[in-house]
Amino acid sequence: MEPTLxxxxxxxxILLLLPTGMPIAFVLMGVGLGGIWVLSGPEAALPVPAxxxxxxxxxxxxxxxxLFVFMGHLAGTAGVTRELYASFDVWLRRxxxxxxxxxxxxxxxxxxxxxxxxxxxxxxxxxxxxxxRRFGYSPxxxxxxxxxxxxxxxxxxxxxxxxxxxxxxxQSIGKLLVAGILPGGLLCAAYGAVVFVWSxxxxxxxxxxxxxxxxxxxxxxTKGIWQTALLFLLVMGGIYSGRINPTEAGGVGALGLLLLLxxxxxxxxxxxxxxLEEAGRVTVMVLFLVAGATVFSTFLALSTxxxxxxTAISLWGLSPxxxxxxxxxxxxxxxxxxxxxSMMVLTxxxxxxxxxxxxxxxxxxxxxxxxxxxxGLITPPVGLNVYAIAGVAAPVxxxxxxxxxxxxxxxxxxxAIVLTAFPGLALLLPEMMGR
Numbered sequence: 001m002e003p004t005l006x007x008x009x010x011x012x013x014i015l016l017l018l019p020t021g022m023p024i025a026f027v028l029m030g031v032g033l034g035g036i037w038v039l040s041g042p043e044a045a046l047p048v049p050a051x052x053x054x055x056x057x058x059x060x061x062x063x064x065x066x067l068f069v070f071m072g073h074l075a076g077t078a079g080v081t082r083e084l085y086a087s088f089d090v091w092l093r094r095x096x097x098x099x100x101x102x103x104x105x106x107x108x109x110x111x112x113x114x115x116x117x118x119x120x121x122x123x124x125x126x127x128x129x130x131x132x133r134r135f136g137y138s139p140x141x142x143x144x145x146x147x148x149x150x151x152x153x154x155x156x157x158x159x160x161x162x163x164x165x166x167x168x169x170x171q172s173i174g175k176l177l178v179a180g181i182l183p184g185g186l187l188c189a190a191y192g193a194v195v196f197v198w199s200x201x202x203x204x205x206x207x208x209x210x211x212x213x214x215x216x217x218x219x220x221x222t223k224g225i226w227q228t229a230l231l232f233l234l235v236m237g238g239i240y241s242g243r244i245n246p247t248e249a250g251g252v253g254a255l256g257l258l259l260l261l262x263x264x265x266x267x268x269x270x271x272x273x274x275x276l277e278e279a280g281r282v283t284v285m286v287l288f289l290v291a292g293a294t295v296f297s298t299f300l301a302l303s304t305x306x307x308x309x310x311t312a313i314s315l316w317g318l319s320p321x322x323x324x325x326x327x328x329x330x331x332x333x334x335x336x337x338x339x340x341x342s343m344m345v346l347t348x349x350x351x352x353x354x355x356x357x358x359x360x361x362x363x364x365x366x367x368x369x370x371x372x373x374x375x376g377l378i379t380p381p382v383g384l385n386v387y388a389i390a391g392v393a394a395p396v397x398x399x400x401x402x403x404x405x406x407x408x409x410x411x412x413x414x415x416a417i418v419l420t421a422f423p424g425l426a427l428l429l430p431e432m433m434g435r
Contacts, residue, residue, distance in 0.1 A: 144404020
C-alpha cells in the first residue's frame with residue numbers, strides 16, 4: 001500500500017473505532033501497530049509496542065505523574081481544600097457572588113498542589129457546594145463554578161497536561177510548567193469576571209451577602225493559605241531558578257506536603273495508602289495513553305502523512321492564526337466526546353508537525369493546547385469535571401450542571417483569544433528562567 005494512503009486509512013480507522021467504546025490507548029496502539037506492519041512488515045512492527053511501553057515507563061520525567069497525583073490526592077484528603085475555601089470566603093464574602101468567588105480562589109490555590117482537574121473538582125465540590133446551597137445559591141451557578149474551577153488544575157502548575165504534552169513533543173517540561181503560571185492567573189480572572197457579572201445580572205442566583213469580615217479575621221484567615229503558597233514556591237521556585245529539575249521538584253513537593261501534614265497531625269496511613277493507589281491508577285492510565293500515541297506517531301512518520309499535510313498547508317497559504325482558529329473548533333468539537341488527555345494524545349501526532357512547520361513556539365502552543373483541553377473538561381456531553389461533581393451535587397442533573405458551565409466555556413475561549421493576541425503571557429517567564 002502507498003504510505004500516504006496507509007496513513008489516511010489509519011486515521012479513518014481511528015475515527016471508526018472511537019465510537020465503539022474501545023479504550024483510546026488500545027485504539028492508537030492497535031492502529032499504529034497494524035500500520036507499521038503494513039508498511040515495514042511484522043519483524044519491524046511486533047517489537048514496537050513492548051519497546052515503547054518500556055521506554056515510556058523508563059523516561060525520567062514520567063516519574064512526575066505519580067508524584068503530582070500523590071500530592072493532589074493527599075492534599076484533598078487532608079482538608080487543604082476546606083482551609084483554602086474558608087480563607088478565601090473571609091476575604092471575598094462581601095462581593096457579589098462572594099461564595100462562588102471564594103470557590104474559584106480556593107480552586108486556584110488547590111491547583112498549586114494538585115495536577116488532576118477531576119480530583120480538584122470532586123474535592124472542591126464536597127466543600128463548596130453545601131455552603132452555596134445553604135446560602136441560597138442557584139444549583140446552576142454553584143455546580144458550574146465548581147466544575148469550571150476544577151479545570152484550573154490542568155493549567156496552573158503542577159499540571160499533568162504539561163507533563164503529557166512535554167513527553168509527546170519532547171519539549172522542556174520545566175519551561176512548560178512555568179509557562180502556565182500567568183495564563184492560569186488570566187483564566188482564573190476570566191472565571192471571576194463571569195461570576196461577578198452573573199451575580200449582578202441575576203442576583204437571585206447568588207442572593208447571599210454575608211456580613212463583612214474584620215481585619216483580624218482576614219489576618220487569621222491567611223493561615224489557611226500559607227502551606228499551599230509555601231509548597232507552590234518550593235516546587236515552582238526551584239524549577240524557575242534552575243536549582244532543581246521538574247522531577248526533583250515533584251519529589252520535593254511530595255516530601256514537603258508529607259512533612260507539613262505530619263507536623264499538623266493530619267497524616268494518616270489510610271490517606272497515604274489512598275493517595276498511592278490513586279497515583280498508581282492514573283500513572284498506568286497515562287502510561288498506556290502516551291505509549292499508544294507514540295506507536296501511532298511512529299506509524300504516521302513512516303506514512304509521511306504529517307509531512308504531506310504540512311506541505312499542503314504551506315501551499316494553501318494558511319496563516320498561523322487561521323490554523324489556530326481551525327484547531328480551536330476541532331478541540332471544542334472533540335471535547336464533546338473525549339477526555340482531555342485522550343484528546344491530546346490523539347491529535348498531537350498530526351497537529352504538532354503542522355504547528356512546527358508554521359513557526360509557532362512549541363512552548364506557547366503547549367499552553368494553548370492545555371487551555372483547549374480545559375474546555376473539553378466542561379463541554380457537554382462528556383465533560384469529566386461535570387460527572388465528577390454530579391454525585392456530590394445530587395439531585396442536580398448533569399444537564400443543569402452543563403448549563404452552568406457554558407459561560408465559563410466562553411471564558412476559556414476568550415482567554416485563548418487573549419493568549420493568542422499577547423503570546424508574551426505564556427513566553428515571558430520561560431524566557432527569564434535561570435537568569
